[in-house]
Amino acid sequence: MANWTQKKLLAVIGGSAVGICLLAAGGVYYAQGLIEEVEANVKQKREGITAAEAKIAKIPALQKDVIILRENLDEYVRILPDTRELTNFVRQLNQFERQSGINGTGLQMKPRRESKTAERFVPIEYTYEGSATIWQALKFMNLVENYRRFVSINEFSITAGGGATGGAADRNEEVGDREAVHQVRFTLQTYTYNGKVEGKEAPIPDYQSLKEVYAEDIWKSRVAIGVEGYEHKGPQGRRDILVDPRERGDVHLEGPSRAQQRELLDRYVTTVTKLREMLQRARKSDTTLFEVYSLEKGVREGLEKVTGDFESDSNRISYAPYRLRWAQDVAKPIEDLRAQLNEPVTPQRETDMFLPMKELQQLVADMDADCKSGQLEQAKTRYEAVATRLAVPASDARHGLVVQAKSWHVKAATALDFKALDLKIQGVVVNRGGRSGVLLNGETYEEGDYISDDLLVKMVEEEQVWFVFRGLTLVRTM
């Protein structure tokens, strides 16, 4: 019985222990599962953090982009008018009419395109009709196209007016081609802007200071989108292309024939070309001052001569193509010549402050001649008159000539200084076999003796004494 109890006891203890151990192991297994789950969750969250951090890192750049876009969008939409601006646009058209001289006869708005969804930019079209010369029409178009609000010309037609057959306008004496009036019709397109922002506008902290920081980028971006403009250059003597330029045989036109007009035109063109060439030569850097003076004088006199009959001759040119040539090849060049003559110094001359090659060569030749003929003072003065324009760099082709001129100047100046020295030669002793001597200012000196630091007796002859003064050999005669 006792043995049975012991066995039972052992079984109970063993069984209980195994049971508890199994439970604990099961608990561990369960806990491991939970840990794995939590770790997977942590990993996922960490990935979320990494993604969020990547986004956060992009925030400054994004803020910059948004600030630039937001600032520029305000500017851009000024290009495109909103509904309120349309009234101003119509008012502006009136001003363009006055500026161009076009005679407007009607402005119609084309029916707006219906759209179920709210569009950001809704196109609006106007049809404008009127009558104008080609230049007025062109000016009007140009004003419209250069308007600060975005307007495009979607359609246009210019129909030649004045002709009985409905063709190209006739040219007659009373109504020249500049005054031929045509029928014009333009379809002008502009836009209204729906400025509602989709979603919430992100508030950017410290917006104003960031805006200042990115001011340059904002400006650059704004420039990139600028609406293309064009400045119409005006008639400039050009003929109206909607006018038949041929002469009318049935209308007697007073004044010179076409051949005479051509002859007159060619004469003026030749004269003006010659004057232009003269002025070009005068403006060349290697032209001497004397040549510049005479050339400019020639151009002035030529211009005076040409302009004497200019007005009357201008009126004699009536053939449209010749009028253009007159404007381009005669009138404008004359105006340019006048303007160029009134310019004090050309920029080219201002930039080259050194003496031109030609003048430099002349200077060296003159100094050479002066020194050889004993005109030392003149040689020295010549050099000093242009000394400020002789600081030519060694790389310049004129540098060699400048060195020569400087050398002549040193020689002349030294010789003049030597001349000014108080040297009274009272007698000489010429010794053929040895050193000769000279009685100078009461003192005797032999050949090779220094009189002063920079003056040496080099050689004594019967009629003359050779000195070396500041490195230069000079002769004093008795």
Added chain:
Amino acid sequence: MIRINLLPADLRRGNRVPTIVLAAAFVAALAVSGTVGWFGLVYFGDLGNAEEQLVEVEAKLAEKSKKAAYHDQLDANKKDYALRVQTIQDISKSRRVWSRFLDELIDLANNNGDTDRHLAWFDGVTMKNDPKKGALVQMPASVQDSDKSRLANFHDDIEAAPFAKDLSSKSDPVYKIDKDKVRVPESSMAFRLELQFKPTIVEAPKAKPKPANPPAAPAGK
């Protein structure tokens, strides 16, 4: 013989816990405490740590998510603004400056006053814009005289004009002689000049539909 054990019950030999039981109990206690301890370590240690880490990470994520949401908002704003700017740019690019074209056309017809090369004029100028095909400019034109080389010169000059680079096509040099006895010279070559401009907005080519699956190859015999 009857033996009577007079020792107290607990001191009697037969009632003491046997050693084997004690040993078994000790081993059992050791195993139980070991496994329970292991469980305790895993559950309260590792799992606790992991949960603590999770809480920490969640807090960090929540903090970062706010800034990330700000990023998303900024990004949405950027896309919206960029779309508008793009629209404005498209509108701006779609425009052709017609006053420039007319100025260039006038220069072309005037030809610097050189009437020997050609002398042309027009009865009118009409432009109609088609966003897809481009603008079409139509001009009933005439060139002085009946010398065909002048007409050819005029067409050559059109091809060399600054606006020619924007043309996709132009009408061929054809003509019909017109005579106007009132004019000197009375002959002129009349023709209709048409200039087709390239469209200002080039649409992106549409993606080609994917080809259907090829039929299965017949099984070889």
